[in-house]
Amino acid sequence: MHSWIHSIWDRLTPADRIVILLPLALGLFFVLQDLRAPRSDRARVTAEGQAELLIDLSVDSSYRVSGPLGMTELRVADGRVSIVASPCRQQLCVAAGEIWRQGQLLVCAPNRILVRIPGSSANPYDGVTE
Amino acid sequence: MKAFASKKITWIAVFTTTALLLFLFDSAFPRPLPWLKPGLANAVTLLALYLFDLPTALLIVILRVILGNLLFGTLFSPTMLLSLGGGVAAALVMGLSRFLRPGLFSPVGLSVLGALTHNAVQLALAALLIVRSDHLWALLPWMSFSAVLTGLLVGLSTWLILTRLAASHLLKIDCLKAIDC
The missing domain is CATH 2.60.320.10 (N-utilization substance G protein NusG, insert domain)
Known part of the structure; x- marks a missing residue:
């Protein structure tokens, strides 16, 4: 089902993969931190x-x-x-x-x-x- | 020489018009998340970088921003400053990496890089000049998510267009190393 994703991923350069995965990983880290923050009044x-x-x-x-x-x-x-x-x-x-x-x-x-x-x-x- | 110049001007006009249409479509498009703007006009910048050169791509971006903001009635407003800053910075970063390090990024990677630059520069301009608050940087993680998502969308579309164009022999495209064209 996801074979087209694989075929695209295989053709990306190493720099492509870094520029896609690094912001996602950093973003996820900070977003999860945000979501754990306590409420305020x-x-x-x-x-x-x-x-x-x-x-x-x-x-x-x-x-x-x-x-x-x-x-x-x-x-x-x-x-x-x-x-x-x-x-x-x-x-x-x-x-x-x-x-x-x-x-x-x-x-x-x-x-x-x-x-x-x-x-x-x-x-x-x-x-x-x- | 004269024939070349008028052909080039025609291409710039066609690209600017296409970018302008996508820019307008972008603004009218309903958004699932407030920061998730497709940035479709970036596909035109990217195409211009593959078909022409960096100065031409920059010219197309600047014309698109001026005309787009003229149509919206936001000429010389903070909104225009944000679109100009983001658009020019994205074109510069994509263009410099394309021409200084050809083959390092495919069109998909360049597009994601451009989207990230666009968002980061807009946020920086807003934080420094418009809202004047460091707290704005808290939005960067959310914006990097949307930049990767929309950058992939735009990059894959551009990639498809480039492979079709290269196959059609209508335009001369120097072959993209990472992509079979």
């Missing part, structure tokens, strides 16, 4: 030129944050935060869904908004630069 919202907003994930509510393109709308529900509306074209941040684990991110690059669940010991930058 707070999130930090950073928007350009504004004070950082610290939001409580234990209370269901919604927030509006302004960026260069307009208002980005956040919703907190069941201890998770998501971007529900954004003025950007690609809507990647809306499609990214909910986050609740330490180290997770939601980014809207066009509207320059970053939502992050701060980590504890995993991230040495917390408490030093913020």
Whole structure:
């Protein structure tokens, strides 16, 4: 059934195989680490030129944050935060869904908004630069 | 000489148009995961690297990015900076390894390399210039997954096109060492 995969794999050069397998292995390692991170009850919202907003994930509510393109709308529900509306074209941040684990991110690059669940010991930058 | 120039310009126009169409298709395509963008236009860059040279491939990338962002109304916006940076960096890395170390990578490997470069450079530009946060790098593992996946898709398509083109003798292609063409 997978003979066509074998025939393609056989024709790849050694460098091809490295450039395919190495990122997959490294990616898997870090993704598994991310998935084991504990949940958190707070999130930090950073928007350009504004004070950082610290939001409580234990209370269901919604927030509006302004960026260069307009208002980005956040919703907190069941201890998770998501971007529900954004003025950007690609809507990647809306499609990214909910986050609740330490180290997770939601980014809207066009509207320059970053939502992050701060980590504890995993991230040495917390408490030093913020 | 004049005949050569107009033929070359025609090819550049055809390649740019094809890249632009794929770029638009990419954006309209529904995504199973937010970072999983097919990057189909990279197939055109890769083809240009096999059929022409690095400067021509770079020209096609730059024209595609300008026209694509013009159509989307994002000309000279951060979005355009990201597509320009990613596209040019991918073309440079693929082109340099193709011409400096021919035979090291097959079109499939080059495509994956290009996709990885594209994602990493976009993330770096976003982290340094747009969102200005080091925390963005946490997305790199997820993006490397999608880069390998989409790079394989684009690379295998390009490989098929190149083998068909070489077999048809329509275009002169210097033979690809790793791939029987």
